[in-house]
Amino acid sequence: MLWKGRRQSDNVEDRRGVSGRQVAVGGGLGAIALAVIVLLLGGNPQEVMQNLQTAPAAGQEQAQALTQEEKELGEFVGVILADTEDVWNQIFRQQGETYREPKLVLFSNTTDSACGFAQSASGPFYCSGDEKVYIDLGFFQEMQQRLGARGDFAWAYVIAHEVGHHVQNLLGVLPQANERMQRASREEANRTLVRLELQADFLAGVWAHHAQRLKGLLEQGDIEEGLNAASAVGDDRIMKQQQGTVVPDAFTHGTSEQRVRWFSKGLQTGDIRQGDTFALPYDEL
Numbered sequence: 001m002l003w004k005g006r007r008q009s010d011n012v013e014d015r016r017g018v019s020g021r022q023v024a025v026g027g028g029l030g031a032i033a034l035a036v037i038v039l040l041l042g043g044n045p046q047e048v049m050q051n052l053q054t055a056p057a058a059g060q061e062q063a064q065a066l067t068q069e070e071k072e073l074g075e076f077v078g079v080i081l082a083d084t085e086d087v088w089n090q091i092f093r094q095q096g097e098t099y100r101e102p103k104l105v106l107f108s109n110t111t112d113s114a115c116g117f118a119q120s121a122s123g124p125f126y127c128s129g130d131e132k133v134y135i136d137l138g139f140f141q142e143m144q145q146r147l148g149a150r151g152d153f154a155w156a157y158v159i160a161h162e163v164g165h166h167v168q169n170l171l172g173v174l175p176q177a178n179e180r181m182q183r184a185s186r187e188e189a190n191r192t193l194v195r196l197e198l199q200a201d202f203l204a205g206v207w208a209h210h211a212q213r214l215k216g217l218l219e220q221g222d223i224e225e226g227l228n229a230a231s232a233v234g235d236d237r238i239m240k241q242q243q244g245t246v247v248p249d250a251f252t253h254g255t256s257e258q259r260v261r262w263f264s265k266g267l268q269t270g271d272i273r274q275g276d277t278f279a280l281p282y283d284e285l
Helices: 031-040 046-051 068-094 138-147 152-171 173-183 186-215 222-232 235-243 256-269
Strands: 012-014 023-025 054-056 103-106 110-113 116-119 125-127 132-135
Touching: 012 068, 068 103, 068 152, 068 186, 110 132, 125 152, 132 152, 138 152, 152 173, 152 186, 152 222, 173 186, 186 222, 186 256, 222 256
Parallel strands: 012 103, 103 132
Antiparallel strands: 023 054, 110 116, 125 132
8 A cells, every 4th residue: 555654643542652451351251262252253342342341450551662663553554544534524525514533542452442441352443432443453463364364455444444333323323223232132133233344344445445536545456455354354254263163143244255245345336325234135235
């Protein structure tokens, strides 16, 4: 991606360099088991956060210097967030609406959020309670090493996907879905989550479409990186990798094929009107 030297967002809240609080996880789950379960959710653990019982341990926070690589990665995130702001400000303005820009929190290990204690194992997520995206950038390394999703555009896809949840929140889609899930069975709630996640993939594609039109940021191979990232975080692929079997009723984000298809649709059309995943029968997503 052609990102260096471009505007960085003022909405990045960098909490790296300050050690997070340690947390004790209730319910008898070990750290490894927790990490696997959250990974199966694919990076938007807002529902999981509500179910985790955590408590801060006593201790003092200590400042730690960032490496040059960490600084550069932070700059990359700032540029991509700025690109999402430019795109969504324009789209909302064209519809006669105002886009309220989200904050993006960079953290290491753990941090506070309005949705509970954020942990590295949770992966990137959006919290509607404070309208912030939370990312421990160590997740990008996990994408490469454990999921085989490599390249800077794969990272940009993750950021754009989480910002897509913010767009859903502003459009009223996310609050309505949350209300529906509170009344639904476990299976139906999972299906609602799948619809939300596939729509966020679509919105990430819409962002990429307009970012390329406005800024020409894509290089050869970038699209393939994004498609590979979408495929890598499919529920079926992760379940197969982690437990050897696939349980469709437990899907929360959609299959690899679905995630690639909806991201591709947004990328090709750039039209948010074509991304209503709630209008289709579930088996046609």
